[in-house]
Amino acid sequence: MSSARWGWRRRFGAALAVSAALTVVTAGGAQAAGETTTTDTSDNHQMGASIRAHDGVPQPGAVPSSVDASVPGIDVSSYQGSVNWASYWSAGKKFAYVKATEGTGYTNPDFTQQYNGSYHVGMIRGAYHYGRPDLSGGAAQADYFATHGGGWSKDGKTLPGTLDIEWGPNSDCYGLGASAMVAWIKAFSDEYHRKTTRWPVIYTATSWWSECTGNTGDFSSTNPLWVARYASSAGPLPYRWGFYTFWQYSSTPIDQDSFSADISRLKVLATG
Template structure:
């Protein structure tokens, strides 16, 4: 994010208008695309003053961040510094599709826990591959789910495709997309015994799922880079996490900023020490998917 001194009101308007807009055909790929959890935010939004919000929104006291491989552009993450800034939790990108593992995931996972953070893994969904069971199994096999009271429920990053020329809603119908999400999340629950969280943006979820309201029983991480909480997708009455500002991997320590709705005890309830991982179920045939920029 470039520290441009533009009025927050203008920045908020930009965020509302642009966040969640699908990439235009032939448009340049976002420099931090490749599955970074930014809910399809465009470079224009990422460079607004909204990104510069340093303090959590009013009423939220538990802070956290999310990171991916792009947050290593300037070197290792200073996890002690992350804790010193008041953060209590982090979500780290683990996988994308059924063949990409973030090369920094294992190191970040270990270091973040050693620093005292609650740690969760997220998977960037590739429904265009039409293999929800395979993706779920790949994620589970690599996400290091642990019965240690420090591991957060896993998260599905479900947002606009990030590559140039990508079809709207991955080229799938609302019914196909909602079925993909249902199969993926059901498979995760079947294997770890715990419902997962969905990270999305209302401007993606509602048009691409035809405002499907049947997922409200799952936890929600809502992305909205505005000064007040954005409208929630169809089906959800409340959020668990709000990602209120994106980070900028070209600046040291500038990570995507999150807040938890609730107190510290609410955060501990997002762990699940009493369950274990079941073996994978049958794998659905898959077809090749577009190359990834990670």
């Protein structure tokens, strides 16, 4: 096991109504002179959909030859509707991430059933936000997320929120250059930390990070990585991350994830 992974473990060991909002496309959410506004309309994108479209996926039913983890989990959104959590618990899934928000104009209509349902069967659960840098600033979206299901509590069963950052609706980088994209992610991360005291997990793909940040932006010392790669291994990781905390390795028959250590360390991550 790498010293970087042990370093992460030591650090952690020690220590929903849809609305529309008029917002501005800036890194931090504040309007600058000459900038135009865009309406943050309701939308619903599923975690990893654009990554699978971009990177491709193995044949249905293919699974990694090995998974560097001992805790299996899943992630869900409104596409799954009301989830039979007892069945997933019986199948051995011990954690779940639930989509809460997107931009500042969408909340998951199934969030309450999914978020509370996973908790009540015994899972450690968390919420995720689908980032939309084309609609509003990072700080504004972090605020929206934190107040619409993405908060954190030190109950030992709530994971820090996740920023899902991947290709836009047009399979692009939302019209942002590399430095502006990094600034947007940092604004989201900093504001979420200010609101909750936790650094958000960052969900992304190495291919996206390379294309849309130009392999810049070092979040490795603060933000746990959730890497998406549908293959027999997680492969090379995004810039400066030496290891992943979560790996989304399949979308069949539902998004399959793994945590990179045992259940005791997952509980530590939840506790903070």
